[in-house]
Amino acid sequence: MIKTLKYFLQSVFIYFFFILGRLIGLDLSRKIFSYIFFKIGPLFKSKKIVEKNLNIFSKQMPSINKDLIISKMWKNYGMTFIEYIFLDKFRKSEDFVSIEGESNLNDVIIGKSPAIFISGHFSNFELMSMEITKKKIKLATIYRPLNNFFLNPIMEFLRKKYICNHQIKKGINGVRDAINYLKNNHSIALMIDQRVSEGERVNFFDEPALTTTLPAQLAIKYNIPVIPVFIERNSENNFILKFYTPLKISGNDDKKNFTQKLNQILEKMIEHNPNEWIWTHNRWK
Numbered sequence: 001m002i003k004t005l006k007y008f009l010q011s012v013f014i015y016f017f018f019i020l021g022r023l024i025g026l027d028l029s030r031k032i033f034s035y036i037f038f039k040i041g042p043l044f045k046s047k048k049i050v051e052k053n054l055n056i057f058s059k060q061m062p063s064i065n066k067d068l069i070i071s072k073m074w075k076n077y078g079m080t081f082i083e084y085i086f087l088d089k090f091r092k093s094e095d096f097v098s099i100e101g102e103s104n105l106n107d108v109i110i111g112k113s114p115a116i117f118i119s120g121h122f123s124n125f126e127l128m129s130m131e132i133t134k135k136k137i138k139l140a141t142i143y144r145p146l147n148n149f150f151l152n153p154i155m156e157f158l159r160k161k162y163i164c165n166h167q168i169k170k171g172i173n174g175v176r177d178a179i180n181y182l183k184n185n186h187s188i189a190l191m192i193d194q195r196v197s198e199g200e201r202v203n204f205f206d207e208p209a210l211t212t213t214l215p216a217q218l219a220i221k222y223n224i225p226v227i228p229v230f231i232e233r234n235s236e237n238n239f240i241l242k243f244y245t246p247l248k249i250s251g252n253d254d255k256k257n258f259t260q261k262l263n264q265i266l267e268k269m270i271e272h273n274p275n276e277w278i279w280t281h282n283r284w285k
Helices: 002-024 026-043 046-060 066-092 102-109 126-134 152-163 172-183 214-222 255-272
Strands: 097-100 116-119 139-143 166-169 187-191 200-204 207-211 226-233 239-243
Touching (some): 026 066, 046 255, 066 126, 066 152, 102 239, 116 126, 116 255, 126 152, 126 187, 126 239, 139 152, 139 172, 172 187, 187 214, 207 255
Parallel strands (some): 116 187
Antiparallel strands (some): 200 207, 226 239
């Protein structure tokens, strides 16, 4: 009962903020909510998780400014939050996202082969799948439903309408759905930076972390490429989206060492821009 009331109150505030954001417009909303999240974000219980994660990261990058990373992460978090209510604008316009490495999509676009797109929770991560579908690539996206059942319906509606119509719920049934989509020549997109209980312990910044091996398993079983994707904000608060060179399975690859390769790519993405990765995930629990 207490949890239900908590979720209800959270949803009331968030729906109010979404309405407010829509009324005042994208640019002003970004400024307001980046400031709000910058101020209130560090007050939540995730503060200890963020500090633990950054301590692990600092072993590899000792020169980092932890306070700066934390403040910029929360500001980006605030902008990403309010940008959900403007997904229709991002969908209709080509002005918000510039793309690098588009040639790496050639085989997928012409239908020669589907691919597995992998990334992490960088910047406005939702725009990655949106841009893939705007290229007329048949795509299904694996996602984790929100715990808040008052909010989850609106999030699923927004994702299906503006990001990717084919949404796969994370879990055993989701794996079956992903396989069926691949068999029907759809590509699959998923985030690999969250801890998954059904995963395997694979090094991430030299610390064992439960990691999904699904991309590796699918790539090996169906002999399809994995394409890493990265997104970050530019100085105008628009986005740069980069498609990496497709990774092909070699004869020596098994699911664990291929997953290690993907983690290493993810590490390089974080090192490139630690300010826009979501450090609140309990990655090394």
